[in-house]
Amino acid sequence: MLEIKDLHVNVHGKEILKGLSLKVPPGEVHAIMGPNGAGKSTTSYTLAGRAGYEVTSGEIGFHGEDVTALSPEERAARGIFLAFQYPMEIPGVTSMNFLKTAMNSQAKLRGEPELDAAQFLRRVRAAAKELNISEEMLKRPLNVGFSGGEKKRNETLQMALLKPRLAILDEMDSGLDIDAMKLVAEGVNKLRAPDRSFLVITHYQRLLDYITPDVIHILSDGKIVLSGDKSLALQLEEKGYDAVINKAA
Amino acid sequence: MAKMVSLDNLLANAAVRRAEATPWLGALIGEATEKFAHVGLPNRRNEAWRYSDLSKALHEATRSESEQGAAPTLAGACVAAFENGVLDESQSTYGAMGARSLRQVLAENASPFASIIGRVNGQPDHPIINLNTALMEEGLVLRVPADVTLATPLHLRFNWRGGEPRSEDGRHLRILVVLEDGARATLFESHDGAPGFATVVTEVRLAAAAKLTHIRLENFTDAARQTAATLGEIGEKALYRGFYFSQGGHFARHEALLKLAGEEAHVGVDAAYMVADRRHCDNTTIIEHASPNTTSNQVFRGVLAGSARGVYQGCVKVAKGAQKTDARQLSRAMLLSHKAEIITKPELEIFADDVKCSHGATAGELDASALFFLRARGIPEAEARAMLVEAFLVEAMDAVESEAMRGLVANCARLWMRRHAGEASHVE
Ligand SMILES: Nc1ncnc2c1ncn2[C@@H]1O[C@H](COP(=O)(O)OP(=O)(O)OP(=O)(O)O)[C@@H](O)[C@H]1O
Ligand SMILES: [Mg+2]
Numbered sequence: 001m002l003e004i005k006d007l008h009v010n011v012h013g014k015e016i017l018k019g020l021s022l023k024v025p026p027g028e029v030h031a032i033m034g035p036n037g038a039g040k041s042t043t044s045y046t047l048a049g050r051a052g053y054e055v056t057s058g059e060i061g062f063h064g065e066d067v068t069a070l071s072p073e074e075r076a077a078r079g080i081f082l083a084f085q086y087p088m089e090i091p092g093v094t095s096m097n098f099l100k101t102a103m104n105s106q107a108k109l110r111g112e113p114e115l116d117a118a119q120f121l122r123r124v125r126a127a128a129k130e131l132n133i134s135e136e137m138l139k140r141p142l143n144v145g146f147s148g149g150e151k152k153r154n155e156t157l158q159m160a161l162l163k164p165r166l167a168i169l170d171e172m173d174s175g176l177d178i179d180a181m182k183l184v185a186e187g188v189n190k191l192r193a194p195d196r197s198f199l200v201i202t203h204y205q206r207l208l209d210y211i212t213p214d215v216i217h218i219l220s221d222g223k224i225v226l227s228g229d230k231s232l233a234l235q236l237e238e239k240g241y242d243a244v245i246n247k248a249a
Numbered sequence: 250m251a252k253m254v255s256l257d258n259l260l261a262n263a264a265v266r267r268a269e270a271t272p273w274l275g276a277l278i279g280e281a282t283e284k285f286a287h288v289g290l291p292n293r294r295n296e297a298w299r300y301s302d303l304s305k306a307l308h309e310a311t312r313s314e315s316e317q318g319a320a321p322t323l324a325g326a327c328v329a330a331f332e333n334g335v336l337d338e339s340q341s342t343y344g345a346m347g348a349r350s351l352r353q354v355l356a357e358n359a360s361p362f363a364s365i366i367g368r369v370n371g372q373p374d375h376p377i378i379n380l381n382t383a384l385m386e387e388g389l390v391l392r393v394p395a396d397v398t399l400a401t402p403l404h405l406r407f408n409w410r411g412g413e414p415r416s417e418d419g420r421h422l423r424i425l426v427v428l429e430d431g432a433r434a435t436l437f438e439s440h441d442g443a444p445g446f447a448t449v450v451t452e453v454r455l456a457a458a459a460k461l462t463h464i465r466l467e468n469f470t471d472a473a474r475q476t477a478a479t480l481g482e483i484g485e486k487a488l489y490r491g492f493y494f495s496q497g498g499h500f501a502r503h504e505a506l507l508k509l510a511g512e513e514a515h516v517g518v519d520a521a522y523m524v525a526d527r528r529h530c531d532n533t534t535i536i537e538h539a540s541p542n543t544t545s546n547q548v549f550r551g552v553l554a555g556s557a558r559g560v561y562q563g564c565v566k567v568a569k570g571a572q573k574t575d576a577r578q579l580s581r582a583m584l585l586s587h588k589a590e591i592i593t594k595p596e597l598e599i600f601a602d603d604v605k606c607s608h609g610a611t612a613g614e615l616d617a618s619a620l621f622f623l624r625a626r627g628i629p630e631a632e633a634r635a636m637l638v639e640a641f642l643v644e645a646m647d648a649v650e651s652e653a654m655r656g657l658v659a660n661c662a663r664l665w666m667r668r669h670a671g672e673a674s675h676v677e
Binding site: 048049050051071072073075076077081082084087088090091092093098101102103105106109141158162 | 618621624626628644
């Protein structure tokens with residue numbers, strides 16, 4: 001359960017989120033849509049605990065705990081996962097090594113036993129296969145030289161292996177062709193579970209044809225201005241943000 | 250309290266050494282002493298020592314806070330062990346590969362090495378090499394005959410225990426390695442502990458088609474004061490592969506002065522330095538392309554934390570007539586703290602027209618976005634930093650072909666990161 005209350009966030013001294021409130025119950029998929037610069041990525045970075053995203057007031061409740069003071073790694077260990085709009089390229093660190101370190105770090109932070117090498121390999125291979133990620137790609141440095149689609153599949157792989165309780169997908173569909181989008185959406189749908197919720201950030205109705213949301217929120221100028229069911233996406237597609245937001249205001 | 254290193258003392262001792270020496274050595278010492286007396290211990294008024302003031306460092310008190318680990322052992326290697334600058338026969342096995350102690354060679358009236366020692370890529374005006382020649386006593390000499398490949402590496406293990414100079418003149422060690430045509434060898438130098446004041450000069454002469462792999466692993470504690478030089482002459486189609494790893498010291502400098510003397514000679518140097526606290530680490534190279542169709546490639550990667558200072562001076566000289574030279578140099582530095590500093594000074598002196606020379610230098614902080622990415626996946630900050638630092642250095646490490654030696658280097662790097670990777674500033 002994610003419960004954001006009246007969140008105000010400054011970036012470089014400028015207020016970007018201006019009283020954002022949002023509740024995502026376990027098992028639900030919520031979508032956030034909104035025009036460029038509305039604060040969608042800012043919301044996702046703030047939830048993940050990125051330095052420089054300063055919470056000036058409000059709170060981020062996650063399963064009953066305010067996580068605003070926690071480090072990114074502590075939030076990750078509690079089950080918050082951010083799939084990046086632009087996944088980072090990290091030369092010198094292989095995907096394999098990265099996945100292993102991430103999984104073991106989270107296990108350690110949670111006080112669970114680490115996976116042994118064989119268990120780890122089995123899990124990675126199975127999950128990679130479903131996403132059409134080759135062994136060879138796993139041996140390469142993380143995301144270096146990967147296409148947009150490969151990077152997003154890699155993010156999905158990380159999500160599948162880390163099994164978060166809340167997955168925030170920041171424009172999972174950007175830069176993907178239809179086939180790649182279907183593959184990623186399938187990956188997400190497989191992970192839908194009663195104890196896992198999703199926050200899907202997107203510009204377009206298109207992704208929501210594949211990942212069906214329970215609720216759609218429209219974010220504009222740092223605030224949720226309208227929430228509704230999935231028919232809201234169709235309205236937006238037809239009339240554009242301006243008309244829908246103005247009507248709501 | 251140890252006495253300060255003084256020029257008068259050094260010269261007086263050189264005079265004694267000269268008087269006792271065999272004629273050929275006496276002449277060599279005489280020549281070197283005279284030149285050294287002229288310049289004295291280098292300080293920042295000497296252009297080449299501008300950023301590394303040895304004279305000043307020798308007058309400063311040293312602090313010894315870092316712990317000294319055991320000197321590394323390399324399975325299967327022949328060892329020449331130097332304890333506080335003195336060859337310790339009881340720990341040494343170098344005889345098995347035909348190497349001899351310098352002391353023995355210097356005492357001979359007609360040594361086959363008399364015409365080589367002090368003459369490999371001669372640097373008549375280099376104050377430290379002259380000082381070393383004037384006072385050298387300990388060291389090792391190795392000649393590998395034509396077409397012989399030494400199956401095991403020669404491990405020169407320099408181990409210094411105690412932070413004050415054992416002798417007020419310091420210790421001056423000389424290594425000579427001669428590879429005849431087509432010979433191959435691997436030289437592994439390890440430097441541990443804290444020499445009060447040491448100079449180490451390694452001369453390597455590679456005849457046609459010879460190949461030398463030269464690995465230097467400096468693992469000093471923070472009181473160490475050493476300045477070292479590798480002098481090389483690389484013959485036709487010969488290959489020098491250098492890998493240098495250093496953590497600096499109170500004063501730690503290494504100069505690679507390499508001359509590509511024959512056609513199609515090649516020099517490749519990969520270096521990594523990791524420097525923390527108030528340490529000083531100087532890497533200086535002068536690569537001289539003296540023949541046509543010679544190639545050189547040097548990549549230096551440094552990670553600096555605390556108030557450390559790194560210096561990279563890379564000079565490439567291309568002689569008249571050395572056409573088709575291909576010389577590359579690259580310096581990359583990662584600064585983990587705002588107080589750390591890297592000074593980079595590339596120089597090109599080119600007297601031929603058909604050449605390719607490139608140099609590049611970058612200095613930056615740890616990538617904040619990459620760091621956040623790793624942390625957002627649950628990797629704790631210190632570990633994420635260490636991963637990124639390791640990723641930055643991994644290419645340099647991978648250049649070490651021998652798995653055993655790569656392991657020793659990686660181990661030093663890992664220990665360093667455990668101590669220092671987490672202490673960096675929080676920038677964003
Ligand atoms: N580092 C920064 N410094 C200053 N302003 C910033 C910074 N990052 C974001 N902003 C501003 O914050 C606002 C919200 O940006 P954000 O990236 O959250 O928008 P978005 O809704 O994700 O847009 P898009 O649809 O283009 O991805 C924008 O006006 C942007 O210019
Ligand atoms: Mg965005």
